Amino acid sequence: MFSGFMVNTWIAATMAAAIAGVVGFFVVLRGSAFAAHAIPHGSFGGAAGAVLIGANTILGLGIFAVGGALGIGWLSRRGRHDVATALALVLMLGLGALFLSFSVEYAAAVYSLLFGEVLGVPADELLPMAGLGLTCIVAIAFLYRPLLLTSITPEVAEARGVRPGRIETGFLLVVALASTMTVPVVGVLLMFSLMIGPAATARSFTSSPLRAIGLSVAIALAIVWFGIAIAYLTNYPVGFFVGTLGAVAYGCARIWTAQHRARTAAILTEAPPLAAG
Amino acid sequence: MSHVLNALFAPGFFANGPVRAAVVVGAVVALVTGAVGVFTVIRSQAFAGHALGEVGSAGGSLAFLSGTNPLWGYMGIAVVAAGLMEVLGVHRPRARDVATGLVLGAGLGFAALFLYLDTTSSTSTGVTVTILFGSLFTISQPMLPGIVALSAIVLVVIASCYRILLLSSLSPELAAVRGVPVRAVAIAYLVIMAVAVSLAAETIGTILATALLVGPPATALRLTKRPGGAMVVAGLFGVAAVWIGIVLAYDSFYWPPVDHGWPVSFFVVAMVFVFYLGAGVVAAVGRARRNRRVGMFPAMGESGCEPHVDADAA
Numbered sequence: 001m002f003s004g005f006m007v008n009t010w011i012a013a014t015m016a017a018a019i020a021g022v023v024g025f026f027v028v029l030r031g032s033a034f035a036a037h038a039i040p041h042g043s044f045g046g047a048a049g050a051v052l053i054g055a056n057t058i059l060g061l062g063i064f065a066v067g068g069a070l071g072i073g074w075l076s077r078r079g080r081h082d083v084a085t086a087l088a089l090v091l092m093l094g095l096g097a098l099f100l101s102f103s104v105e106y107a108a109a110v111y112s113l114l115f116g117e118v119l120g121v122p123a124d125e126l127l128p129m130a131g132l133g134l135t136c137i138v139a140i141a142f143l144y145r146p147l148l149l150t151s152i153t154p155e156v157a158e159a160r161g162v163r164p165g166r167i168e169t170g171f172l173l174v175v176a177l178a179s180t181m182t183v184p185v186v187g188v189l190l191m192f193s194l195m196i197g198p199a200a201t202a203r204s205f206t207s208s209p210l211r212a213i214g215l216s217v218a219i220a221l222a223i224v225w226f227g228i229a230i231a232y233l234t235n236y237p238v239g240f241f242v243g244t245l246g247a248v249a250y251g252c253a254r255i256w257t258a259q260h261r262a263r264t265a266a267i268l269t270e271a272p273p274l275a276a277g
Numbered sequence: 278m279s280h281v282l283n284a285l286f287a288p289g290f291f292a293n294g295p296v297r298a299a300v301v302v303g304a305v306v307a308l309v310t311g312a313v314g315v316f317t318v319i320r321s322q323a324f325a326g327h328a329l330g331e332v333g334s335a336g337g338s339l340a341f342l343s344g345t346n347p348l349w350g351y352m353g354i355a356v357v358a359a360g361l362m363e364v365l366g367v368h369r370p371r372a373r374d375v376a377t378g379l380v381l382g383a384g385l386g387f388a389a390l391f392l393y394l395d396t397t398s399s400t401s402t403g404v405t406v407t408i409l410f411g412s413l414f415t416i417s418q419p420m421l422p423g424i425v426a427l428s429a430i431v432l433v434v435i436a437s438c439y440r441i442l443l444l445s446s447l448s449p450e451l452a453a454v455r456g457v458p459v460r461a462v463a464i465a466y467l468v469i470m471a472v473a474v475s476l477a478a479e480t481i482g483t484i485l486a487t488a489l490l491v492g493p494p495a496t497a498l499r500l501t502k503r504p505g506g507a508m509v510v511a512g513l514f515g516v517a518a519v520w521i522g523i524v525l526a527y528d529s530f531y532w533p534p535v536d537h538g539w540p541v542s543f544f545v546v547a548m549v550f551v552f553y554l555g556a557g558v559v560a561a562v563g564r565a566r567r568n569r570r571v572g573m574f575p576a577m578g579e580s581g582c583e584p585h586v587d588a589d590a591a
Binding site for chain 2 (some may be wrong): 089197
């Protein structure tokens with residue numbers, strides 16, 4: 001499990017999970033799950049186009065991801081945000097369907113792009129992945145304060161001269177970078193699940209941003225490592241384990257917080273004088 | 278005249294059985310998604326609609342495994358997913374996004390599993406593409422009555438709940454004061470949307486179904502503010518997109534670069550997008566003209582007008 005080509009897999013998946021954990025925290029905080037789903041998913045069309053003309057897949061993914069991020073920003077300036085996201089997504093996917101129908105050997109490629117093929121990462125993809133990942137982290141660090149400010153108290157942000165539109169576009173571009181780096185290795189589904197599940201779970205345990213980001217990365221890493229291990233042993237697709245484990249983690253967190261709240265409430269009712277004070 | 282017809286419709290268009298089925302199914306489904314989608318746009322539930330369509334991939338691939346029609350798979354999973362979203366808190370504004378995302382992620386996980394089993398259990402490798410991107414020309418004739426009946430049911434439900442649905446979409450507080458069970462209406466609407474988006478998935482694929490659910494209604498709402506009128510206009514735009522898509526896809530069998538025709542779903546999505554952008558231009562021109570007419574009081578020209586509906590419906 002830890003020999004030969006699998007070493008690359010572990011490295012790639014670890015990088016992807018770390019980036020997804022960090023970016024995912026802001027996705028959940030800002031309520032931009034639809035955009036975070038649409039950008040990686042739509043960039044699939046770019047990969048299909050790159051396969052068709054024999055270009056580099058990462059280049060195709062990157063062009064469509066960045067184009068999608070800018071397109072969503074441009075369309076939502078003139079219309080509803082969710083409608084803009086949906087239309088940008090289906091347009092990119094429609095183009096993907098067109099490119100696919102032109103190329104000869106597509107079925108396997110479609111499947112691995114959509115659902116990930118963690119078991120078999122080429123060594124020469126690791127360095128570009130690391131570079132893009134580093135860029136994402138630097139961009140997030142740079143945007144950290146304005147992102148938090150526009151997400152939590154938009155009024156204060158505006159009063160301080162932060163432009164919410166620009167921050168939103170900048171954030172979508174970070175999501176685009178993150179998906180360009182991870183989609184060829186982990187697939188559309190893994191990336192999206194890794195951004196939502198761990199971050200939502202972490203947010204229900206702590207409200208401190210830095211602690212939540214750390215917890216989110218830890219949960220994402222645990223899910224990915226666990227998913228790859230089971231996938232390796234059972235031969236079933238890794239996307240299934242990662243997709244469902246994210247939901248399971250969140251479900252457990254919800255049950256735990258509900259019980260915790262009930263216990264606190266019980267303690268408070270047992271000792272009314274203290275509660276009143 | 279016949280030259281023009283021949284140039285527009287490649288030979289054999291009207292005599293072709295699958296094409297005729299596609300024309301009927303496409304029109305019926307576009308009318309249903311147009312009516313249902315207007316509320317999707319008003320309620321800002323495009324993400325939920327998209328998620329319900331896409332988790333249908335899991336149902337479609339499961340149905341393929343068991344040999345039943347994919348439509349029942351799409352619908353079964355979509356209705357279950359609607360229930361799960363509701364349990365996770367899709368009704369609370371702050372939790373809505375995450376609830377939808379989690380259900381979508383888990384649903385896609387199951388889709389990965391079932392599609393993997395599909396491709397390993399059968400020799401047909403195209404099942405992934407068919408389920409995800411659809412193929413209107415392969416709808417089996419025996420499914421026609423079922424699709425039409427389901428569409429009729431959805432339209433009747435929407436028509437009979439029109440007023441409550443509209444009130445609870447535009448102003449949930451006012452609806453609650455008037456005694457409308459807002460939460461029950463929201464659940465019922467999620468289920469209706471699940472059925473509508475499954476019908477769309479049957480025509481243009483699970484991941485493109487959103488195009489019909491969101492595109493034509495958003496286009497119509499740019500042109501008219503009246504929801505009832507928007508439902509009709511959205512239906513017409515949807516039918517136009519699907520029919521133009523079918524004609525172009527049929528013609529494209531004679532186009533380069535390959536000799537097997539371009540995917541019909543691509544043309545439908547492209548038409549939907551063109552209509553949306555076009556409606557934006559028309560609305561902007563109409564606003565500018567009104568503003569000029571009203572002069573100093575541009576705000577007065579904005580309220581309650583519904584310009585250019587006839588021009589675009591034609």
